[in-house]
Amino acid sequence: MATTIGIMVGSLREHSYNRMIADTIPELVDSAQYEFISIADLPLYNADLDREESPESVKRYREAIQQADGIIIVSPEYNSGIPGVLKNALDWASTPTKTAVLIHKPAGVIGATPGVKGTILSQQQIRQTLDAVQSYVMPFQKMYISQAMEKVDPESGKLTDETTRRYVQRYVRSFIQWVDQVQQMNGQ
Numbered sequence: 001m002a003t004t005i006g007i008m009v010g011s012l013r014e015h016s017y018n019r020m021i022a023d024t025i026p027e028l029v030d031s032a033q034y035e036f037i038s039i040a041d042l043p044l045y046n047a048d049l050d051r052e053e054s055p056e057s058v059k060r061y062r063e064a065i066q067q068a069d070g071i072i073i074v075s076p077e078y079n080s081g082i083p084g085v086l087k088n089a090l091d092w093a094s095t096p097t098k099t100a101v102l103i104h105k106p107a108g109v110i111g112a113t114p115g116v117k118g119t120i121l122s123q124q125q126i127r128q129t130l131d132a133v134q135s136y137v138m139p140f141q142k143m144y145i146s147q148a149m150e151k152v153d154p155e156s157g158k159l160t161d162e163t164t165r166r167y168v169q170r171y172v173r174s175f176i177q178w179v180d181q182v183q184q185m186n187g188q
């Protein structure tokens with residue numbers, strides 16, 4: 001069966017560059033299946049809401065992660081770090097502590113910015129959070145996209161820069177192999 005990859009975007013902006021890059025992934029590597037996992041309707045994390053009967057949006061979100069073989073996060077950097085909406089979403093996926101859906105889940109991180117430093121700082125924090133949740137973040141490749149506005153086409157809403165398309169394609173192909181390796185390690 002084809003690997004199912006959940007794609008999570010760390011920006012809620014309508015014309016988000018990160019969303020455009022995420023939306024391009026399925027056409028770059030068609031050997032996997034993709035599910036886009038929405039974080040927009042999650043409430044702010046509140047342990048009082050995090051009971052057996054959690055909010056519907058949280059249930060849907062956790063189920064979507066559960067069903068994916070691996071998760072790729074495509075996110076901007078805000079104030080030298082992880083966007084609050086994404087941290088909130090990862091916190092919701094980190095509980096209940098012993099059965100959280102991100103535990104032992106393979107994860108990849110891609111980030112795009114109109115700036116020149118490619119979301120390095122944001123990705124460090126995303127990796128740190130995924131580490132805390134015991135996800136297996138692909139260790140050997142990084143995907144930093146700078147000057148994103150020159151690499152996408154706002155009309156089609158897709159990543160159009162050929163070199164970057166090749167890099168993302170290579171990253172996603174490696175990620176599929178990483179999912180296989182982690183599944184073997186997990187005895188799946």
Ligand SMILES: Cc1cc2nc3c(=O)[nH]c(=O)nc-3n(C[C@H](O)[C@H](O)[C@H](O)COP(=O)(O)O)c2cc1C
Nearest residue numbers: 011013016017018019076077078079080113114115
């Ligand atoms: C509150 C805020 C803080 C930002 N901080 C950074 C930053 O630290 N580093 C960076 O590269 N870009 C920063 N930016 C610019 C974002 O990279 C830019 O808005 C980008 O387009 C957001 O990603 P998106 O297009 O996917 O929404 C910041 C933007 C906002 C709104």
